[in-house]
Amino acid sequence: MSLTVIEGLQSEVYVPVTPPPVWTPLRKPLSQCRVAFITAGGIHQKSQTPFNTAGDWSYREIPSGIPTSELMVTHGGFDNSDINKDVNAMFPLDRLRELVDRGVIGSLAPTMFGFMGGGGNVDKFRETTGPEIARRLKEQDVDVVVCTGGCGTCHRSAVIVERACEAAGMSTIIIAALPPIARQQGAPRITAPRVPIGSNAGEPNNVAMQTAILTDTLNAVTEMTHFGQLLPLPYEYRHNV
Numbered sequence: 001m002s003l004t005v006i007e008g009l010q011s012e013v014y015v016p017v018t019p020p021p022v023w024t025p026l027r028k029p030l031s032q033c034r035v036a037f038i039t040a041g042g043i044h045q046k047s048q049t050p051f052n053t054a055g056d057w058s059y060r061e062i063p064s065g066i067p068t069s070e071l072m073v074t075h076g077g078f079d080n081s082d083i084n085k086d087v088n089a090m091f092p093l094d095r096l097r098e099l100v101d102r103g104v105i106g107s108l109a110p111t112m113f114g115f116m117g118g119g120g121n122v123d124k125f126r127e128t129t130g131p132e133i134a135r136r137l138k139e140q141d142v143d144v145v146v147c148t149g150g151c152g153t154c155h156r157s158a159v160i161v162e163r164a165c166e167a168a169g170m171s172t173i174i175i176a177a178l179p180p181i182a183r184q185q186g187a188p189r190i191t192a193p194r195v196p197i198g199s200n201a202g203e204p205n206n207v208a209m210q211t212a213i214l215t216d217t218l219n220a221v222t223e224m225t226h227f228g229q230l231l232p233l234p235y236e237y238r239h240n241v
Contacts (some may be wrong), residue, residue, distance in 0.1 A: 019186035021227035033143040036109035040117030040149040040158035042075030050074035051116035057124035077118030077151035086204035117157025130164030159185035194236035203237040
């Protein structure tokens with residue numbers, strides 16, 4: 001029996017293609033590492049120009065010493081209410097500073113970055129935003145980059161930037177509320193707590209959960225041995241609307 005093949009015929013079923021592996025192993029203990037956090041969840045300083053929620057590939061600088069009360073979210077692709085209660089739910093800056101104080105990690109990058117990944121221009125994120133953020137983090141001698149994303153396209157944009165950082169010689173990991181998207185987009189490392197989008201780093205104002213998710217994620221960077229590994233985390237939070 002032979003199959004009939006028509007040259008040039010294309011399937012109507014979209015088959016996503018996972019990008020090739022990109023991998024930078026971590027070669028020093030966390031206690032000696034400089035860590036940066038980036039997010040596609042639309043976090044920025046209250047004094048900065050908000051993101052364009054119809055699609056935006058720009059980014060905003062976030063000083064690592066800024067009070068989290070001076071941060072806010074501009075994003076139209078998911079429920080922002082948890083971030084409005086506690087920005088650490090998406091951008092756990094307070095928890096990172098506590099880990100530095102405890103000696104779990106060595107230091108924080110002086111400048112971190114927020115961007116609005118929803119509906120973003122893939123080419124711009126791949127050719128401009130990702131390389132620029134990666135270059136600026138590398139200039140700060142960053143060893144580890146942790147990231148989050150909000151909606152589905154946020155996870156895509158976050159992974160694009162994450163991969164640029166990995167290619168620049170930094171070990172990266174995403175805390176994913178939508179792990180299948182992160183994996184398909186080629187995230188080098190993934191942790192996946194049982195949380196809704198918008199609360200990737202844990203329930204708002206739940207310091208213990210946020211600390212545990214962030215600590216387990218950082219430890220995963222040291223323990224994962226190859227591209228594409230995914231670690232489910234045993235922390236659950238449900239957003240009751």
